Amino acid sequence: MESLLTAQLKLIPEMSELLQKRYRILQTIQLTKGIGRRVLGEQLGLSERDTRKELDTLRNHGLIDISRDGAAITLEGTRLLVDLKEVVREWSGRLQLERQLSQHLHIKEVIIVPGNVDTNTNATMLLSQEAAKYLESILTDEKIVAVTGGSTIASITNFVQETSKWKQLMFIAARGGVGKDVSFQANTIASLFASRMNGTYRTLYMPDSLSEEAYTTMKNEPFIQEMMDLYERTNIIIHGIGDAEEMARRRNTNEQEIERLKEAGSVSEAFGYYFNEQGEAVHRIRTIGIQLKQLQHIEHLLAVAGGAKKAKALLSYFKQAPAQTVLVTDEGAANEMMQIIAQTN
Template structure:
């Protein structure tokens, strides 16, 4: 089917716009699991007239079902999405962009979803869905998975399939609490993942940032020693990459501390380390959690971050990221990274 569609697009190039539109409509319906016409149009930036036309076409083909709850994808529609995924990825130019970025960033793989999470909630869902699919592809029995916090990482659990096929899976908090929203903290997120996969979880109930005295004392506690042992046995880490100033404010850093970070050239943050635009660690907080030196021994590193605003932070972090990292991002971040790279070369 892939070669046939590619040939058709070359013969009738104007078909590509219609294909893209209907693919996006179908994809959004799958993500939403019941969505009204008006909301669908707002999400995709299409008029009500266009949405009505596309929904009628998809329903007539048996790809969606429409009820009082809205539009929902049919089994045939799900099948079509799967069959078209790789073709659309290549035809849209994302495949080539993924390959180019993975070479530039010196990492194992880059996966790019359509859109920009800064402006499109649809892109946020696609980002989470793709990360969930990749996670499911690398999970197996007896794995320990460390998870950081944040809204992006939390949303991934929504797209992990409920299953009991894995045995002895354990999800552990990769760091302590950051910010005031408990739903976005690692301790909460690990429970969400474990519920979906019939696994267990371990929490780390303490602040992400500790004083020197508290850090020294807590490292001696038996439950901390147990967590440190689990970190050494971890096979998979799911983590985000933050903007340095944004993360400092989430940690309630003082204005003086934020100013010092700026003076040191801090651009990105991950695992309690702040990096400049050359990928050098210019500051770190005292934290009980996954340490930077441990990353090189982790089998799978799944980094998830999107949005054009994150481009500088991503380029900063990936100057030193382990090569086994897989990045799931969006077109907004990917295109902005390429713009920055082209301007600096």
């Protein structure tokens, strides 16, 4: 038997659009905690009149409070977001899109959040929030969690629940430092996760890319051997997927080498490997960290990346990604990937 909401949608199809709009407003208010009416309207593309009308409706139903500090969600509003999550996911078409993408990419699961991180900052927060929820759903004691760097992975730490229940949870840096911003490097992110989730952490304080001489020397050091042992025992990896040229420039790669990467057809980058459109590794930097061959034996792989601009990079990487991978992405990337898939089939 069809659910009452599905039956109502058939009778009143415009209800779906209104429900999704109000859900997005509530969701944005929950994420931003004290957002003003003007900023809210700009973020969601609503007119001032429409924004005011919807906020009044939500306040009258006890779902939000409005003060000098802006709009804030109530406990009842938070509960409603949880209750309606799956309904909105289905009505928006994201559920079907998730299934299509997971089948095409040959991975365990795809989770799609609304928006496009290229144009909407809320989409980045939603990515991080969903990644945090998934991480918490698979955690048990005595887990080793390896994390890579990047702003998106760093943002996940803002959404994991602070807890003291874990007794033997460890977070480790999956690679050395990339770029100049220390706050987005794997070492810092591992320590942030550990701080919020009552875990310990291990760092890898060295450059992401090493010369052949430095690589040969460093890999025999005792603390490196300890990290390599931890990588072999890692249960969960949280990682991003980058555009090949963008990642090369973050590493301060010289123009001659960047041209060689382009000539080799590099499209995506992950774990220090550059992949072409067929998912073949065409270049690898000398790095001490998680190696590609180790991914096959990891229990949980959580990839987090969004934005329509990353669609080609995502399709490239997932040509060879392990089947146990879960991808958290956004509508911008998902829709663009499906368009590319349709054009190539």
